[in-house]
Amino acid sequence: MxxxxxxxxxxxxxxFPPKTEKMSLQLWDTIKRLEPVQPHFVSVTYGAGGTxxxxxxxxxxxxxxxxxxxxxxxxxxxxxxxxxxxxxxEEYWAAGVQHIVALxxxxxxxxxxxxxxxxxxxxxxxxxxxxxRAHRPEWGKCFEVSxxxxxxxxxESRGWExxxxxxxxKQDAGADRAITQFFFxxxxxxxxxxxxxxxxxxxxxxxxxMLQSNFTGLQRIAQQCHISVPDWLGSLYEGxxxxxxxxxxxxxxxAAELSQKLxxxxxxxxxxxxxxxxxxxxxTCRLLGLRPSPKAIAx
Numbered sequence: 001m002x003x004x005x006x007x008x009x010x011x012x013x014x015x016f017p018p019k020t021e022k023m024s025l026q027l028w029d030t031i032k033r034l035e036p037v038q039p040h041f042v043s044v045t046y047g048a049g050g051t052x053x054x055x056x057x058x059x060x061x062x063x064x065x066x067x068x069x070x071x072x073x074x075x076x077x078x079x080x081x082x083x084x085x086x087x088x089x090e091e092y093w094a095a096g097v098q099h100i101v102a103l104x105x106x107x108x109x110x111x112x113x114x115x116x117x118x119x120x121x122x123x124x125x126x127x128x129x130x131x132x133r134a135h136r137p138e139w140g141k142c143f144e145v146s147x148x149x150x151x152x153x154x155x156e157s158r159g160w161e162x163x164x165x166x167x168x169x170k171q172d173a174g175a176d177r178a179i180t181q182f183f184f185x186x187x188x189x190x191x192x193x194x195x196x197x198x199x200x201x202x203x204x205x206x207x208x209x210m211l212q213s214n215f216t217g218l219q220r221i222a223q224q225c226h227i228s229v230p231d232w233l234g235s236l237y238e239g240x241x242x243x244x245x246x247x248x249x250x251x252x253x254x255a256a257e258l259s260q261k262l263x264x265x266x267x268x269x270x271x272x273x274x275x276x277x278x279x280x281x282x283x284t285c286r287l288l289g290l291r292p293s294p295k296a297i298a299x
Contacts, residue, residue, distance in 0.1 A: 008289060009259070010040040010269045012072075012206070015276055017044055017055035026276055027059070033278035035067055036292030037285050040269070043072040043101050043146075057091065064096040072146060073097050076105030077128055081120035085128065086135050093136075099144040102128045102175070115156075126169050133174035141176075149178035149205060151192035155226045164199035171203045178203060179271045182210035184230055184254075186261040206269045207262055209255045211280040213247040215240075248280055256287035 013034055018024035031042075044059045056073060063071040073092055075085065089100065104125045107115045122128045125147055132145060147170045150163065157163055167178060178201075183189060189207050196205060212218045215237035222229045233254065240247050259270050274281045285291075 009263060009267070011037070011285065011288075011290065012039050012041045012043065012269070012271045013281060014043045014045060014208075014271060014273045015059070017059045018276075019055065023276070030274065030276050030278040030281075031063065031067060031069070034274075034281055035069055037282070037290055038292070039069065041070040041072045041099055043074060043099075043271075045074045046076050046078070046103075046105065057088070060092065060097050061095045070099065071097055072099035072101050072144070074101045074103060075128070075132075076103045077117055077122040077124065078105035078107075079118060079121075081118050082122060082131060083120070085122065085131065089132055089135065093139070093143070098139075098142055099146070100132060101146045101148075101179070102132060103148055104128070126166060126173060129170050129173040129175050144176045145174055146177045146179055146206075147175040148181065149192075149196070150181045151183050151188045152181070152227055154181075155224075160195060164195055164201070167196060168200050171201055175203060177206055177269075179206045180208045181225060181227065182208050182273060183227060184233055184258065185228070186258060186265065188228070189262060189267075190265055204269055206271045207259075207267060208271045208273060209258060209284075210273045211251055211255055211277060211284065212273070212275055213244065213251040213277075213280065215247070248283070252280055252283035252287060255284045259284075259288055 015027060015030065018027045034042075042063065044056050044063070046053055046056050060071040060073040063069050075088060077085070080088075092098075092100065102125050104115065104123075117123045122131055129145055129147060132143070136143075147167075149167050150157070153160070153163065170178070180189065180192070189205075193205055210218065210221075212221070215234065219229060219234075221227075236250050236254070237247060240250075255272070259267075262270075272281055272284065
């Protein structure tokens with residue numbers, strides 16, 4: 001178990017499934033190193049356009065069998081009929097996976113392209129949540145469903161009113177929580193939370209925090225997702241292209257400081273996009289005061 005004080009937050013980690021043997025070894029090293037921290041759950045993504053779907057299935061099944069962690073499997077609408085989506089959910093349930101992160105997903109051609117749903121598939125995450133809940137009502141609250149939300153407007157946003165109405169609709173359809181896209185300023189999340197609450201959103205809004213120490217890569221992702229990157233962040237990484245250790249230290253401190261500022265505003269859950277890097281996630285947790293017990297490490 002993790003050594004915690006009463007006011008320490010719940011945390012969760014996100015992994016991406018491996019495509020090669022080398023990547024698989026890195027992922028499982030990361031999972032084993034983070035397991036003693038005892039996160040609330042760990043999520044496993046699909047690749048762009050659902051390209052790593054089978055790898056995702058394999059990874060979550062292995063997490064169930066070989067670890068004490070609670071996995072949450074990403075499930076998207078991309079290139080799948082409703083029957084295929086239901087079959088995947090059935091397979092997860094049978095394997096002991098009872099938490100789905102329900103997403104529309106990005107177009108197979110990449111972000112910025114027009115999303116075209118499968119002719120017999122779900123059109124968006126709202127329909128996906130509704131479909132999962134209607135498929136087997138007896139699953140009820142035993143089957144958790146998380147969804148995405150955006151503290152800065154999504155690239156396809158039609159405006160805040162539309163975005164918040166969609167988030168509220170996903171809640172009403174049976175979503176248990178919403179995990180945000182990453183951001184860097186506490187005010188970005190706090191303003192969004194205020195708008196969401198005013199729109200009737202009562203489910204937990206979980207900040208998603210990026211642990212990416214490659215600033216060039218971070219800028220590229222942020223640009224694609226229309227995420228603001230503050231000037232002060234760029235200045236911290238300036239001149240460190242050949243110094244990955246210092247970049248990692250900066251990344252962990254930035255994430256921990258952001259978490260601490262949000263915690264002071266009542267936020268008690270955090271979701272870390274780990275990029276399958278154990279050291280960064282462990283450093284961030286340590287800075288937040290989350291330490292695994294010796295018994296958990298030994299186990």
